[in-house]
Amino acid sequence: MDEQVIKYLNEHQQENLDQLLKFLKIPSVSTDSTYKKDVKDAATFVAGYLKEAGFNQVEIQETKGHPLVYAEWLEASDNAPTVLFYGHYDVQPAEPLHEWKSEPFSPEIRDGRIYARGASDDKGQVFMHLAVFKAYLQTKERLPINVKICIEGEEEIGSANLYERLNEKKDQFQADFAVISDSGMVDNDQPTILYGLKGFTGLEFTIKGPDSDLHSGMYGGAIRNPAMAMAHVLASMKNLEEVVLVNGFYDQVEELTEEERELMAQAPSEDYATTTGASGTVSEKGFTAKEHTMARPTLEINGLYSGYQGEGTKTIIPATATAKLTCRLVPGQEPQEIQDLLIKHIENHLPEGVTAEIKKEPLSAKAYRVDPNHPLMKKAAESFEETFGKEAVYVRMGGSIPVVEWLDSIYHIPVVLLGFGTPEDRLHSPNESFPVDHFEKGMQTIATYWGKVSQ
Amino acid sequence: MDEQVIKYLNEHQQENLDQLLKFLKIPSVSTDSTYKKDVKDAATFVAGYLKEAGFNQVEIQETKGHPLVYAEWLEASDNAPTVLFYGHYDVQPAEPLHEWKSEPFSPEIRDGRIYARGASDDKGQVFMHLAVFKAYLQTKERLPINVKICIEGEEEIGSANLYERLNEKKDQFQADFAVISDSGMVDNDQPTILYGLKGFTGLEFTIKGPDSDLHSGMYGGAIRNPAMAMAHVLASMKNLEEVVLVNGFYDQVEELTEEERELMAQAPSEDYATTTGASGTVSEKGFTAKEHTMARPTLEINGLYSGYQGEGTKTIIPATATAKLTCRLVPGQEPQEIQDLLIKHIENHLPEGVTAEIKKEPLSAKAYRVDPNHPLMKKAAESFEETFGKEAVYVRMGGSIPVVEWLDSIYHIPVVLLGFGTPEDRLHSPNESFPVDHFEKGMQTIATYWGKVSQ
Numbered sequence A, B: 001m002d003e004q005v006i007k008y009l010n011e012h013q014q015e016n017l018d019q020l021l022k023f024l025k026i027p028s029v030s031t032d033s034t035y036k037k038d039v040k041d042a043a044t045f046v047a048g049y050l051k052e053a054g055f056n057q058v059e060i061q062e063t064k065g066h067p068l069v070y071a072e073w074l075e076a077s078d079n080a081p082t083v084l085f086y087g088h089y090d091v092q093p094a095e096p097l098h099e100w101k102s103e104p105f106s107p108e109i110r111d112g113r114i115y116a117r118g119a120s121d122d123k124g125q126v127f128m129h130l131a132v133f134k135a136y137l138q139t140k141e142r143l144p145i146n147v148k149i150c151i152e153g154e155e156e157i158g159s160a161n162l163y164e165r166l167n168e169k170k171d172q173f174q175a176d177f178a179v180i181s182d183s184g185m186v187d188n189d190q191p192t193i194l195y196g197l198k199g200f201t202g203l204e205f206t207i208k209g210p211d212s213d214l215h216s217g218m219y220g221g222a223i224r225n226p227a228m229a230m231a232h233v234l235a236s237m238k239n240l241e242e243v244v245l246v247n248g249f250y251d252q253v254e255e256l257t258e259e260e261r262e263l264m265a266q267a268p269s270e271d272y273a274t275t276t277g278a279s280g281t282v283s284e285k286g287f288t289a290k291e292h293t294m295a296r297p298t299l300e301i302n303g304l305y306s307g308y309q310g311e312g313t314k315t316i317i318p319a320t321a322t323a324k325l326t327c328r329l330v331p332g333q334e335p336q337e338i339q340d341l342l343i344k345h346i347e348n349h350l351p352e353g354v355t356a357e358i359k360k361e362p363l364s365a366k367a368y369r370v371d372p373n374h375p376l377m378k379k380a381a382e383s384f385e386e387t388f389g390k391e392a393v394y395v396r397m398g399g400s401i402p403v404v405e406w407l408d409s410i411y412h413i414p415v416v417l418l419g420f421g422t423p424e425d426r427l428h429s430p431n432e433s434f435p436v437d438h439f440e441k442g443m444q445t446i447a448t449y450w451g452k453v454s455q
Helices: A002-013 A013-024 A032-052 A122-140 A160-168 A226-235 A256-266 A272-277 A289-295 A335-349 A375-388 A402-411 A436-454 B003-011 B013-023 B033-053 B123-140 B159-168 B224-235 B258-266 B272-276 B289-295 B335-349 B373-389 B403-410 B436-454
Strands: A057-061 A068-073 A084-087 A108-109 A114-117 A144-151 A177-180 A191-199 A199-208 A297-306 A320-329 A354-359 A391-395 A413-416 A433-435 B057-059 B068-073 B080-088 B108-110 B113-115 B144-151 B177-180 B192-197 B199-208 B296-308 B320-329 B355-360 B393-397 B415-417 B433-435
Touching: A002 A013, A002 A122, A002 A436, A013 A032, A013 A114, A013 A436, A013 B289, A032 A057, A032 A068, A068 A160, A084 A122, A084 A402, A114 A436, A122 A144, A122 A436, A122 B403, A144 A160, A160 A402, A160 B192, A177 A402, A177 B415, A191 A375, A191 A413, A199 A226, A199 A335, A199 B033, A226 A297, A226 A320, A226 A335, A226 B224, A256 A289, A256 A391, A289 A391, A297 B224, A320 A335, A375 A413, A375 A436, A402 A413, A402 B123, A436 B144, A436 B433, B003 B057, B003 B123, B003 B436, B013 B113, B013 B123, B013 B436, B033 B057, B033 B068, B068 B159, B068 B436, B080 B123, B080 B403, B108 B159, B113 B436, B123 B144, B123 B436, B144 B159, B159 B403, B177 B403, B192 B373, B192 B415, B199 B335, B224 B296, B224 B320, B224 B335, B258 B289, B258 B393, B289 B393, B320 B335, B335 B355, B373 B415, B373 B436, B403 B415, B433 B436
Parallel strands: A084 A144, A084 A177, A177 A413, A191 A391, B080 B144, B080 B177, B177 B415, B192 B393
Antiparallel strands: A057 A068, A068 A144, A108 A114, A114 A433, A199 A320, A199 A354, A297 A320, A297 B296, B057 B068, B068 B144, B108 B113, B113 B433, B199 B320, B199 B355, B296 B320
16 A cells, blocks of 8 residues: 555545546436437546546547547556456436436535435446546556556447457457456445356247237137246246256356355345345245355346236237346356257247247356455455455355456456445436445555555 | 018118118217217117107116117017117227228228128127117017117126116016127128127236346345246146146036037037137147137136336346236136135245235126027027028137126026127227128018017
C-alpha cells in the first residue's frame, strides 16, 4: 500500500465523488437509440478523464454499435505484469420511472448511499478504478504495473461488438490477467472473492398440434392438446428433487471437492425463502441451496405460453405451446453439447400427434472457474481484508458474465473479479444505489491491490 | 305433412329469403355495447314478424341485459302437446373484418350459400321456424300443437339472464318438450339426430413461487420454478394415453352401451387429422376418436402462461405460472363434484416451495342425453329422412349448450335438437354462411315435424 496514493485519494474524496456524480448524470442507456448521443457522451467523459489522469494513449474506438474506450500505460518495469481492466459505461433503462424516489439521472446521496442508475452497475465501480489510476499517475507519475483499459458501452445489450473486437485485436488487448469490478459482496462489508461463474445455453421450442385453435368440445378426445404435451415434455426434463433428467446432462460436470464445499460453507448463507418471498427452498438432493446455486448446473423454464390468456374461459385446444429454457452450466460442461442433449431429449419425449420446432439460443457461455488459491486471488483477498478489516469469503456465482468467459477462452488469462457492490444495490431496478463508504474503501482496496500485484 | 303449408312455403320462398336477409342485416352483436340499439332492433324484428305471422300474444321482455322475445299460441286441441321453441337473435362479433369476402352485415348469396354473420348461428335457423309458424297460421289459422316461443339476445354471452328468467317464470315457460335449432349435421345433407351433449366445468389456477421474477443464475437451485411445478401438476392430471388421472374422475361415468357404440359407428367419421392439420389423432385407450369426442369425458388445458413471452431470452425464474382448464362431462358426472376433484388433485400434487391460488369457473353444465329411441326423436328422424331423402344418423356431441341442460334440469322435459347447419358454416369465424337449400329443406322438415308431433 502506497501512503502517498492513499493520502491523495483521501484529500480528493469530495472531488472524486463530484466527478462520479457527473458521470452518473449522463443517461447512457445502450438499449434505447434515443440515448445514442448520451452513450457517446459517457464514452467521451471516460476518455477525457483518463487523459486528464495522465494516460498518454487514449482512444475512443468506434464499433458497429456504441464506442468503446481503450487506454494503455505500458511503462512499468520490464518484468512487471500487464493487467487488462474491463468495465462498462452503459446502463440499463431506468423504467419504471415513477418508482424512483429521486430522479435516476440526478444522483442524490441519502443515508450514506448514492442513488442513481449505474451507481453500482457499473459506473460507480468503474470510476473507482479510474480515480485510483489517476491518484497513482498524479502522485508518482507512474503506475505500479502495465495497464490496458477497456470500458465498453454495450454490456447491457450483450457485448456483441466487444466479442468481435477481442477476437480481432488480440495484440492490443492481450494481458497477463484481467480485473473486473462488476459484481458484489455476499453481505455488506463482507470481502468476497468470486472465483467462479456459471456458463449458460438455452433454447426455445414450440409444440405444434392443429393448424388453429380448436373447439375443445368437438375435438377433445381426438386431437392431442399441445399444452398438455408441453407439460409432459417439461416434466420429463427435471424431477421434483431438482435433478435434471436429460440424458448425459451431468456426465462432464466437475464434481465439487470437499475443499470447495468447506470454502462455500464459510460464506454467509442467504435465507432464500425470506429474501424472495417463496414458501420454501428446494435444491438438488445431496446439495445445499448455496452449493446448488453456486456450483451445480440448473435447468429453468424462463417463459411458457399457450392458448388463451385473457379473462375468463375460452374452451379451446390451443394450436401451439411454447417454452423458453435456459441452463446454467458448471466447469466441464460444453454449452453446445448440452444444447444438443436438450434437443435430443425433447425430440425423444415428444408424444404422438404433435411436432416440435426448436430454436437454439444463439448466445452461450462456458462456465468460468479460477483456482481460489491462485496468488492473484490471495492478494485480492488480502487487499480487501486490510481495507474492510474482515476475513474474505470465497464463493462461486450462479450468474454468467460472458466477457469473463471470453477473456478466459480467447486470452487464456485469469480474471480477478473485485466486486464492491452490496446485496441492497438493486441493480437493473428502480432506486439503484451504492454505499458511499464502499466507494471510498473500494478505491483504497484497489490501490492496495495494484501495490501487491506489482511485488 | 300438410300439403297446404308446404305449398305456402314454396310460394313464399323468395319472400322468406328476403325477410331472412333483412334480419341478417341487423348487427345484433350482444357482447359489444356499441350495438345495444341494434340488438334491440333485432328483438323488435322478431316480435314484429311473429305478430304479423298471427301470434296474438307477443312480448318483448326486458332483462338486466338484452331483451328476450316471448310469444305463445295455446289454442290447439286439449290433448295436444305444448312445445317450447328456443333460439337466439344475437350474434358473435364479426372481427377480423378484413377476412370477410363480403360485408358480415350485408348478406350476399354466392354459390348457393348465404354469407353473413348469424346466417347459421342462429338467425338463419331461428327464422326457418318463424316462417313455418307463419305458414301454418296463414293457411290454417291455427298451429297443430301449442307453441311457446323464447328467442333471447344473450346466447353468445352466456345466457345468464335467461337462466334467471327460466327459474323465475316456470309457469310461463313450462312445456311438454322443447325444440332448438342451433346445431348442425355431421355432413352436408346428412340428417343427424343429436341426442346428447357434454356438460362442462373448469377452473383457473396460479402457482406462486417468489414475490417477483428472479435472476435464474442467482436463484436457480434454491427456489422452485413455478412453471416447472405447473408442468408436473398438469402432467399428473392426464397421461399420454389420454386417460384423466384425477382420482374419482370416471367414478360416475355412465359407460357407453354396445347399442350406442353401434349407433355411433354408423355416423360418418371425421378424418380429424386432415380437417385440423394435426399430425395424428390420439384418443383414450379402448375408444375410437368418435366415441371419445362424443361420449367420454375430457380434460383440456385451454390456456397456459408464465414468465417471459417476448422475443429472445430473459433468464428469469418466473414468479407465477397460470393454467386454465376445462373438462367436458358425460352423463353421470356432476360438474361441482368434478370441479372439487380437480381442486383436490391440484392441492395434493403441488410440490414444496410453491402455493396455488385456484379460481373456480362459475359457469358449469351437466351433460344432456335423451333416449335416441324416444318417439319425439324418432319423429324428428322421420321428418329429416322424408325431406332429405337419406337415413338419419344418431350422434352425441362433445360441445355443451347450457340452455339444453337448464331446460332438462328446471323443467324436466326432453329437448329435441333439430340441427340444419353444415360442417362448412364457419360459425363464429369470418365468412359464416348457410346453404340456401338447407334453408328451404329445413322449413319443410320443421313443417313435417309439427305435423307428426301433433298426431
